[in-house]
Amino acid sequence: MTEILRMQTEDIDIGKLIADTRTPDDGAQLVFVGCVRDDGMEALEIEAFVPVAEEDLKRIANECRSNFSVNAVHIIHRFGHLKLGETIVVIIICSAHRQEGYEASRYAIERLKELVPIWKQEIVNGEKGKWVEMH
Numbered sequence: 431m432t433e434i435l436r437m438q439t440e441d442i443d444i445g446k447l448i449a450d451t452r453t454p455d456d457g458a459q460l461v462f463v464g465c466v467r468d469d470g471m472e473a474l475e476i477e478a479f480v481p482v483a484e485e486d487l488k489r490i491a492n493e494c495r496s497n498f499s500v501n502a503v504h505i506i507h508r509f510g511h512l513k514l515g516e517t518i519v520v521i522i523i524c525s526a527h528r529q530e531g532y533e534a535s536r537y538a539i540e541r542l543k544e545l546v547p548i549w550k551q552e553i554v555n556g557e558k559g560k561w562v563e564m565h
Contacts, residue, residue, distance in 0.1 A: 433502050435487040437480045439510040442517045451504050456524040460531035462539055464519040466512050475551040475558065476509040476518065483507070486546045490538050498534040500525040505538060507548065 434451065444463060452459055466474050491503035504522040512518060521538050525531040543564065552559040 433491055434504040434506060435484060435491055436505075437478050437483050437487075437507050437509055439508065442506050442508065442520050444517065444520060447504070447506070447520060447522065451502065451522050451524060453501065453524065455501050455526065457526045458524070458528040458531045460521075460523040460525070460528065460535045462519075462521040462535050463517055464539070466514050466516050466518060468514050469552075471514075471552040471554045472556070473514065473553045474512045474518075475553060476512060476564070477549045477551075477561070478507070478509045479547045480509075483546045483548060487542075490541045490545065493541065494523065494534045494538055497537065498525070499527070499530045500534045503534065503538060505542065507542070507546070509548070 448459065448461060487505045490505065494500055494503045500523050502524040507519045508517065521535055523531040523534045548564045549561045550564050551561050
């Protein structure tokens, strides 16, 4: 199976993604879902330098496979206008055993936050705030 590593503006169909990434070799499929939370804002505007971001997603997947015993790493990160409750990022780690999957999932989200060029702008009362790097 080809790993899914991409930036996109479209909603993420998590159920379909889970079904499409499962293989008979996977005893565990760890799914991390990050959403826009109600932090006093109405929405988020997310921007990314997509070519570099997608290369960084590949780098993170390679690091996960090198550092942990995993079968596959799938990372989808959205950009554009996102409302409260919408999914921002999904990371799926497929592995034979859950422990390696847990560790790789944690590693992947932490590396994504420190490495991938993504910025957010909070929208509060219809007003856009400053652009800040996502961490």
